[in-house]
Structure formats: structure tokens, C-alpha cells
Amino acid sequence: METHASYFDGRSSGSRQVVLRIEGSELRLHGTDAKECWPLKDVRLSMPLGSIRRAIYFPDGARCDVEDRHFALRIERIQGRGKFFRGIHSWENSLKLAFTALVLTIALVWGFIQFGIPELAERAAYAVPPVTETDLGQETLGILDKTFLKPSGLDAGRRSELKKLFDRVVLRLDAADRLYRLELRSSPRLGANAFALPGGIVILTDELVALAEHDEEIAAVLAHEVGHVRYRHSMRQVIQNSVVGLLVATLTGDVLSATSMAAALPTMLVDSKFSREMEREADDVAVEYLRREGETADRFASIIARLEKAHAGTAGQDSGGERSRIADYFSTHPATEERIERLRQGR
Template structure:
């Protein structure tokens, strides 16, 4: 006869209880002489973890907590030892896990999640992309964007060059629709939505000094985002990353919940940076096809760097974009290759 502690359901009340096993039965005996019998199949047995006390949930009574013994462990687990316990008990498995677990997590976030997101994004129907884009643009128009202050002639001139670029790079499977907006809050920027809508702010056009070659380079970058389905991929990657981080670390204390927020941001930003590099390289590889040069892209980045100045974070892992200087060097090196 062994002794454990029984915690009753629905409260903090507990009592000591003697217990033993007889074949398939677990028999509890209270101090007042009352006995309770339950079949092994009726018990919810928590996995063995090192030398911690065993926990057996008895559905209509409560939780029995008792010290581990080899004989009782064998009865509970119906084996000479669980796989988890065996691995935890052997130094070689502990040492191997120190190496393999970080590699597994790295492989998950660096390769498996992006791979899964790429293929999942391909199956998002066009009507969903269109609806998401319309709602996003409507929300931005309401909160941050206003009508473009460029003259109709300026818009027509820029749009004419854009249409020629779009025609030359064979985007038949894409529906590219360039729009102009003004936004002091967003500032110099261009962004692409899932359905192929690309928005240029007046501020980025002014920053580029209305230089059509630089604007064309930026357009190709945004087309790269549409071509590679980055918006939908980002949604999938963010969702999977949050689920994975919660799965691996979600049972830890709430004291480090803030860390999870940072961790999720870092992971998502790493995906975003990868998308930016992919869009950059799409633009660089197509510039020569439209009578433009990678140097045009480098110059556009140089102008963008003038407004970033010292505000660009040295901690690139906290940024959603690659370091601007690295992007300029990438464009310049691409020029040298050509």
C-alpha cells in the first residue's frame, strides 16, 4: 500500500489517500475506510517526466499525485519505461537534443514554413485576393491616404511609361493596376496589394525627382512582390510562425509573453526581408529587358537612403526591410555582373 495526495475536482480541497493496484484496477482507500476502484482504461495518466511525481486524473473524482516507483510506473505506462523517460535518462540523448533541437527549429522557420507558405499561397482564389486588396486599400484611403495632388498630365506621363514596362515584361497572368495617392503619414513609398494593385505616393515620385527611369525600377520591384505572391505568403508565414512559437513556448510563464511578441516580430521580419530581396532581384533581372539598368535601382535606393539617414536600425533583425546600404550594394554588384 502506497500513499499519495488526491486533489478534488472543482476546488482546492485535498486529502491523503492510500492506493495499490490489483490487475487492471487502481484501488484508492481513504482514511475513513472508503474505497474507490477504477480500471486502468478509465484513467487519464500524465506522461512520466524524470523523477517528478506521477499525476493520474480520475475523471469524476480528481487528480491523484503520487511518488514514482518502478513497479507503479510500469503498471501506469504498461512498459518498462516510456520513450521520453528513456531519452531523458541517457546523457547521449540529452547531448544530442542540445544540438538537434535548435537545428530542428531553425529548419522549421528557415525552410519548412516558407516552403509551405509558398505553396499554400498559390491556392488562394483570385476573388479572395481581390476582396482583401479592396478592403485594405479602402481602409488605407480612410485612415492614411488621400487623393493624389499630381496633375493629370503628370499622372498620364508616368502611367504611360508604366504601361509600356508592364507590356514588355510579359505579365499576362497578372493584373497590374497602378494608382496614385498622397500621404504625409506614410511618406515616400510604393506598395503592392495581392490582386496586382500597386500604389505610388506623390512623395516617392517627388523624392525621385520625377525621374522616370528610377520610377520604372521601383515599379519592377513592386511587380516582383505581386509576381511572387508575397502578400498572401506573408499572411501564411505570419500565421504559421505564431502557431509554431506558441506550440514550442506557449506553456511557459506569462512573465515572458513580451518575449514571444518580440520573437514573432523577428521571425516575421525575417520573412519580410526575404521577400524584399526576392522583389529586388526580380527588378534587377528585368531592368535590362525594358531598356533600364540596375544602376537605376541603385540610384532609387540612394535617394531613399537620404531620407532614412541615421534612422535606419543597426539591428536589422528588428526591421521588416533589409539594410538600405546592402540593397544598394546588391544592385551595384549586379551591374558589375552584367
Template sequence: MRIQGTAFPPRSSVRYEAELDVSQANFLSLRVDGDIISCQKQDVEISVPVGNLPIRFAFPDGWVFVVERSAEVSAWLKRNSKSGFVDKIESNVMAWLVAVVVCLGVVLGGYFYALPWVSEKVAQSLPDSVSVSLGNKILETFDNNWQASELPLEQQQAIRQRVTQHLQQLDPLPYPVEIIFRSSDIGANAFALPGGKVILLDQLVELAANEQQLDSIILHEIGHVHHRHMMEKLVHSSILSVGVALLTGESSGIVDNLAGVGVFFLSNGHSRQAESEADHFAKQAMVKIYGSSEPMAEMFELFQQQDSLDVPEWLNSHPDFEQRIQAARD
């Protein structure tokens, strides 16, 4: 069998029409420019076939013969077992599908399992000063829209003192908790910032029918502090933005945007899992402090009865609403 192609002399890009004779068992002969270059097949370097790319035969003396991929060439390559691994995979749809599924699995697994795990570890190993100053930055941003609290100072003081007493009955927290009062037209709500600041809006304090009900929400927020949920989320989104920055080459503003990201997360609430962890913490604490977690369920119901479009942070995962009230009661 003879194959028509193009040949290039050693260290030259001059092209010659050429013919490769592949009919002998162990020899390849290249007819080019009136010459015949013959050598052992094993001494000729044949490129690995990939898709429809041309095949390259490099002869030991430097001549290179290039041939387009044709059925004839493919058949010869196959007989001479030069059909490469990539070629085999390419022709195998199943293998491609498996490869795609494996890639997806790695990406999704990384996103849903590895990333949260890494975020938790990083959040726990960051120095407290980072969390505290980040919390201050986020509060500054919020304060552009929030007003000073109108609660009487004595009432603020009484709530702070009560929380201090409660904390003495609980396990030590990663940061000292500081209760901060603000007023806002977003309605009854409370937030835990990274670094231990817990913000109570006047509207929440007014909504609570008694101390126990209010404390259940404060304890829920302290649950977020206990689990460092805010820092985890911030680290999580930082890793994502660094990832995006690496992919897109756009790296400015990663650090600048962190406070903004924090505001976004607080406004949009925590994940369902974070909420149930905070609920669980609050429930245990309520039972320890007051002997019952019923006020927590009552507080959830109070909010449910409110005619408000603003979903408070502590009731963010709406579909679980009834379930969470039930869990507080069980």
C-alpha cells in the same frame, strides 16, 4: 525477497495490506487477508515503470497489488527486465537532450522551411479575386490616413501610360497592375498591394529626379506583384494565426484581422529575401527597358541622402542598404 504494498480484490477498491513474495524464480505469491495467491510470473501483468510512479501487479484472478517504487523494487524490476523504454530514456540525460533538440528542429524547420513553402503554394493557388478584394480592403484602411494625390492629372496619366508600355515588354504578371496615387506625411514611399494595385505617394514622385528613377521603384513594386509577396505573407501569417487559434482556442477575428495584418506588413516592409527578389526583378526590367539599371542605384542614393526617419518599404532592410545600391549597379 518480500515486498510490502497494497492489494485490491477483484472489482473492488477495498484496500488490504499485502506482501508480495518475489523470491521464487518463476512464481509470484501474494499474501493478503490470510490467503496466499500464487501464480506463474509470466501470467502477472506488471505495469511499465515510469519515473517514480507506483508499480502495479495485476493477477489473473483479478487481484491487483500496488507497490511504491523503491530501490529494492527497481532492482528487482531490472533483474526481471521490466525496466521500460520510457524509464530508460528518463534516466538518460543524453536521450532527453537529443529529444529536445529534435523537437526544436522540427518546430524551427517547420517555421523557416515548411511554412514559407506551404505559404507560397497556397498564395499561388488562391483565386485572383481573393487577392484583389483583400487589396481593396487594405487600401480602404490606408485611406483613413492618406489624402488624395495633388499631382496634376496629366502627370498621373503620363506615369500610368509609361507603366503600361513597360509592362508590354515584360513577362505577364499574375494580376493586372493598377497605379494609384495618394499623398501622405509618411514621406517618399510606394507599396504593392495583393491583387496588383501599386500605390505611389506624391512625395516619391517628387523625390525622383527623372522618369527612369521613378520607374525603377515602380518596377521594384511590380517585382513584389510578380512574386505575389503580399499574398505569401498574408497566407503565412494566417497559417500562424490559425495555429495559434488551434492552440489557444481563440478563433474569432482571424479573417477580420487579415486586412490589418496587411497594413502592418506593408508598413514594416517585406523580408530581406523578398526585397532582393523585387530588386532583381526591377534591375532586369530596367536593363530591358532602358538598357541600364543605374537610375535604380541613383534613386536608392537619393533616398539615402534624405533626412528622414521613415524608411520606405523598398529600402526596408537597412543593413543591406549599401549592398543593394551596389547590386543595382553591378
């Protein structure tokens, strides 16, 4: 088997036309003034790529550019090398296979964000030392106090009642793993609300206290928040969001600007709600508390129904109507009806 090739000796930029011939296990080079012979196992081929002609590199630094694909393939076959990149090359060149690669890539990125990151975040969250978590929570509270929250307008008597209620919830749930602390605030912007920060800080708004018809309802909400702390949901959320940010940054190429996660933390906590799975976990803790108190899950179901109604009213949303399935899927908070249904069934 033989072919024509351009020969570059690697010492000067001049080229000459040569004929390459495979003779047994040797590659013979017939040039205008050169006649060389190299064992096939000593020559190296460039990777097959697109429709670029293949280069044969000789041990003395010379190179031949070969137009003939089959010739290069023949050498590789005899050498028994290059299988992997031949496979890659045919993969890249087939529209169908490239499309498969595209679908696989999208599926993998989606799967990683959906399953891989939450799993990683959970492990990482449990590995965070309690001191760091407390510091982070304290810092976040400071920023929230400057932005969304105002001091509570409740009188001292009511405040101490609520603190006692919170202590009872923590005691009932045997939650001694964290330094739990209740912070009472008012927030016209956030309305009736309660949320948990990393390290065990639980924030309760005056608006929620006003909305509750019974203290056990407030206790159920607090138990729900204690559930978020118990399962490190805030920490997991923070880690998840920063990993997603890092992933996006690496894909778009801007790595250094994604390092500061502390600045984005407060808004992230308020804006992004806990994932559906996390909400269910926390709901179960609320039910666990109510059972131990001898109450039913109805207490919790009725306050979240009222919360939903209050928020739908302020946001101008359709509260009791049917939700479209798409909207339901994309909201991270499980639809309230679904949650209430689940609570009542679990009774």
C-alpha cells in the same frame, strides 16, 4: 525474485500487504488470505515516470503498487514490453539529455519559423484563387485609404503619364498573370514610398514621384513592386505572419483569438517589411525591366539610395554611417548599401 507490494483488489478501497514472486513465466501473489497466480504476459505495468512507484494491473482489475524498480523492470524484460517508455523515462531523468531536448526544441521552433513557414506560405500563396487575392487587396486598400493614405495631389496630365508608364512596365515584364492596377496616393506619414498589395494593386506616393529625377527611376520602382506581386510576396507575408501567430497561440494556449487575420493585415503590410530574400527577388525583376528597356541597374540603384537617405532623414537615423552587424542581421530589409552593391555587380 520477490518483493513486497500493496494490493488493492479494485472492488473495495481496502489494501493489504502481499508478496509478489516471479516464478518462471508466472507472477505469484502471496497475500494474507489470497494465493493467486497470473501469467506474466497478462499483467500490465504503469509507465515509468519520475520517481512514482510502479503499478501492476492484473486482468481481474486488481492492482499492486511496487516500490522496487528492479522488480518492475524484470517483469518488463520478461514480457519484452515497455522499451519505448523506458527510453523516454531515462531521457527525462537525465539532466544532460533533458538539456539536449531543450536545445533541440528551440532549434526546431526556430528552424520551422525560419524555413518551414516560408516554404509552406509560398505553396499556400500560389494556391490562393486570384479572386480571393483581389478581394483581399481591395479590402486592404480601403483600410489603408482610411488610415495612412490621402488622395494624390498630382494633376491629371501627370497622373495619366504615370499610368502609361506603369502599363509599359507591366507589358515589358510580360506580366499578364494578374490584373495589375496603379493607385496614386499621397502620404505625409509614409513619405516617399511604393508598395504592392495582393492581387496586383501597386500604390505609388506623390512623395516618391517628387523624389525621382527621371521617369525610368519611377519605372524601376514600379517594376520592383510588380516583382512583389509576381512572386505573391504580400500573400506569403500574410500567411507567414498568421502561421507564426497561430504557432504562438498554440504554444501559449489561446487558439480561438488568433483566427481573425483580416483585421491585422493592413498594419502588418505597412509595418513588417518584406524579408531580405523577397526584396532580392523583386530587385531582380526591376533589373530585368531596365535591361529590356536598354537601361542599366544604376537607375534603380540611385533611387533606392535617395529613398534611403530621405527616410533616414525623417526617422532621424544615421544614414551614411556604418551599420552594426547585429542591426543589419535583424533588419528584414537588406541594408541599402548591400542592395546597391548587388545591383552594380549584377550589371
